[in-house]
Amino acid sequence: MEFIANIYCFLQNPSTNNYFPPKDDNNKLFKHSIRRAIDVASKSEDAGVLVITIHRGVNLEVKHPFVSLLVGTDKKHTTTKKHNQNPVWDESFQFTLEKPAEAILDLEVCSGSVMDRIHHKYNLGGVKIDVMDVVKQKHTNSIFHIGNGSIHAELHFLHSTRPQTLKL
Incomplete structure (x- = not known):
């Protein structure tokens, strides 16, 4: 405390x-x-930290899946799970945002397989998330449908102008 x-x-x-x-x-x-x-x-009243936890994927139609996360020019990704269409990641990522009202989170399911890249199956699909929706709700625990599969992710927004705690 x-x-x-x-x-x-x-x-x-x-x-x-x-x-x-x-x-x-x-x-x-x-x-x-x-x-x-x-x-x-000190730069913005609305600033804060977006914390994203990618829990798992279900029925992902790529050979070696990973999830790519992009906010503005800041790009991060999960580890690649080889030979697994139902991967469990439980990996957390952070994006510091000065202007969350302008930010869009782009989640994409991709394949690390060379053969998938050759056959243009590198990107299974993705979803764009308006960060302001997360800011308003403060916490979302969602399943995003991508292709015939889905991704389970949790999103938190921590305002930097007041104290908050987050259980990871």
């Missing part, structure tokens, strides 16, 4: 420099998210 209080104090008055990360917190991903959110907070 002291950690959240320190972040809140810092975000309310960054010039006081009252941000002290806890010494026992080994979660580097969370610490990095908070630091980037704090940096962005």
Whole structure:
């Protein structure tokens, strides 16, 4: 709780420099998210961190599937699951956004198979998600239908102007 209080104090008055990360917190991903959110907070009231967890795919019609995530020019992707049309990833990704109202998340299911690339089956399909929908709901747990398959993903938006906690 002291950690959240320190972040809140810092975000309310960054010039006081009252941000002290806890010494026992080994979660580097969370610490990095908070630091980037704090940096962005001074630039925009609406800024924050979009956290996406890709849980699994079902009935994906590619040989070696992976999910590509794109927000603006920031691109990330899951690991490739070889010979698996029902992969389980449970991988989380973060995008720091200064203007979430203008951001679109593009999720695409792709294949890492050379043969799929030769036969133009590299991209199974995708979905575009307006980040403002996630901002309004703060948390979504959705199944996105892509081709004959689907992707289960969770999306969270953490505003950088007020303290929040996220269970990953």
